[in-house]
Amino acid sequence: GESVGLHLPTLSVQEGDNSIINCAYSNSASDYFIWYKQESGKGPQFIIDIRSNMDKRQGQRVTVLLNKTVKHLSLQIAATQPGDSAVYFCAENDYGGSQGNLIFGKGTKLSVKP
Amino acid sequence: DTGVSQNPRHKITKRGQNVTFRCDPISEHNRLYWYRQTLGQGPEFLTYFQNEAQLEKSRLLSDRFSAERPKGSFSTLEIQRTEQGDSAMYLCASSSSTGGEQFFGPGTRLTVL
Numbered sequence: 001g002e003s004v005g006l007h008l009p010t011l012s013v014q015e016g017d018n019s020i021i022n023c024a025y026s027n028s029a030s031d032y033f034i035w036y037k038q039e040s041g042k043g044p045q046f047i048i049d050i051r052s053n054m055d056k057r058q059g060q061r062v063t064v065l066l067n068k069t070v071k072h073l074s075l076q077i078a079a080t081q082p083g084d085s086a087v088y089f090c091a092e093n094d095y096g097g098s099q100g101n102l103i104f105g106k107g108t109k110l111s112v113k114p
Numbered sequence: 115d116t117g118v119s120q121n122p123r124h125k126i127t128k129r130g131q132n133v134t135f136r137c138d139p140i141s142e143h144n145r146l147y148w149y150r151q152t153l154g155q156g157p158e159f160l161t162y163f164q165n166e167a168q169l170e171k172s173r174l175l176s177d178r179f180s181a182e183r184p185k186g187s188f189s190t191l192e193i194q195r196t197e198q199g200d201s202a203m204y205l206c207a208s209s210s211s212t213g214g215e216q217f218f219g220p221g222t223r224l225t226v227l
Contacts, residue, residue: 034215043118043205043218044157089156100145100209101170102216104156 012111019080021108023073023090030092035064035075037086044089085112116140118219120206126225127196134192135222139208146189147216148181149205150174157205163189196226
């Protein structure tokens with residue numbers, strides 16, 4: 001079965017609000033985590049990544065939090081905009097032990113209401 | 115455009131036909147990956163190359179599937195005797211040899227009738 005999953009399949013937020021998308025993973029050996037955004041008909045687009053030696057990383061309007069104790073990953077989007085509407089995937093990899101393929105969850109569909 | 119490119123973007127074929135997709139990775143990337151994505155699901159790993167060497171294959175890659183990267187640059191994914199269950203988006207990604215972020219192409223949407 002999948003080692004990476006998401007708590008909620010859909011999330012609807014008001015424009016300007018903050019969004020939080022959650023992800024659970026099961027492989028405690030995973031040492032690299034990444035969030036992708038995928039718009040309809042397009043390939044996944046990198047948002048932000050984090051390695052297991054960190055618990056927080058910030059980008060432009062996005063923050064990823066990693067809690068290795070409970071094997072939980074979250075993506076926070078500040079001041080959500082209509083252009084943020086997409087499906088968001090978390091993915092993990094055990095680069096220390098495997099060959100490099102990412103394991104993806106099923107995704108959370110984010111809808112931003114104007 | 116210096117990103118990952120894939121051709122064709124869409125392919126419609128009849129069951130039993132063979133199809134071939136091409137991926138051109140970011141030029142300085144040594145690693146190239148193929149994934150398959152069905153509707154409502156996340157991408158699933160198929161296979162990956164380090165330069166021209168195919169280093170890993172998923173159990174999803176049946177004997178009808180074959181991938182090549184002969185010169186360590188572009189790659190092709192061939193599906194022989196296509197089945198309706200092969201209908202999916204086929205995604206290619208590339209990364210540097212140190213791993214980390216994988217950059218995805220736009221995908222090839224395959225429809226098997």
